[in-house]
Amino acid sequence: MGKIKEYESEDLTVVWQPEKCIHSENCFNGLSSVFNPNERPWVNVNGAPDKSIKEVIDKCPSGALSYRMKNMADNQNEIEEEQVVEVIKGGPLMVYGNINVKHHDGSETSKHRVTAFCRCGASSNKPYCDGSHKSIAFDS
Numbered sequence: 001m002g003k004i005k006e007y008e009s010e011d012l013t014v015v016w017q018p019e020k021c022i023h024s025e026n027c028f029n030g031l032s033s034v035f036n037p038n039e040r041p042w043v044n045v046n047g048a049p050d051k052s053i054k055e056v057i058d059k060c061p062s063g064a065l066s067y068r069m070k071n072m073a074d075n076q077n078e079i080e081e082e083q084v085v086e087v088i089k090g091g092p093l094m095v096y097g098n099i100n101v102k103h104h105d106g107s108e109t110s111k112h113r114v115t116a117f118c119r120c121g122a123s124s125n126k127p128y129c130d131g132s133h134k135s136i137a138f139d140s
Helices: 026-030 050-057
Strands: 005-008 012-016 065-069 084-087 093-096 099-102 108-111 114-117
Touching: 012 050, 026 050, 050 065
Parallel strands: none
Antiparallel strands: 005 012, 012 065, 084 093, 093 114, 099 108
8 A cells, every 4th residue: 555644633633555556636626715826835734624525525536535534433434325427528537435346366355435447547546536637648
C-alpha cells in the first residue's frame, strides 16, 4: 500500500491516499475552503463543518479521500445493498456501492462507496484508474 496522509480536527480525521487520486477536482470544486491544492497542507479540516466535509468526501470518485469520526465506536460506512455502474466519457468506469474485486491471482479486495476502474488501458494501477486517461487524451 502506498503513502497515506491524515488530517485531523477535534472530531474528524480526513484520510488521503495520493496514489488512488485521479485528480477529478471534485473536492476542490466542492469545498475549496477545505481542499485547496495550492495550500500546504492542502486539506484544512477546520475550513468547514464536518458534515460539509463528509458530503464532499462521499463524492470522491476514486476513493482517495475518506474519513472517520473520532467519537464513533463503529467507523464503518453503512452497507449499500445496490451497486450502480457509470461510464464517464473520456474517463473511468465508476462503480458506486460496496463490491468485492476478484483479481487474476485469486486474491480479493473489498471496495466501499466508490471505485474507479480504468477504461483507457494506460493506468499503472490496473484495474483501477490512476488518471492516465487525461495524459493520453482518451475520448471514448
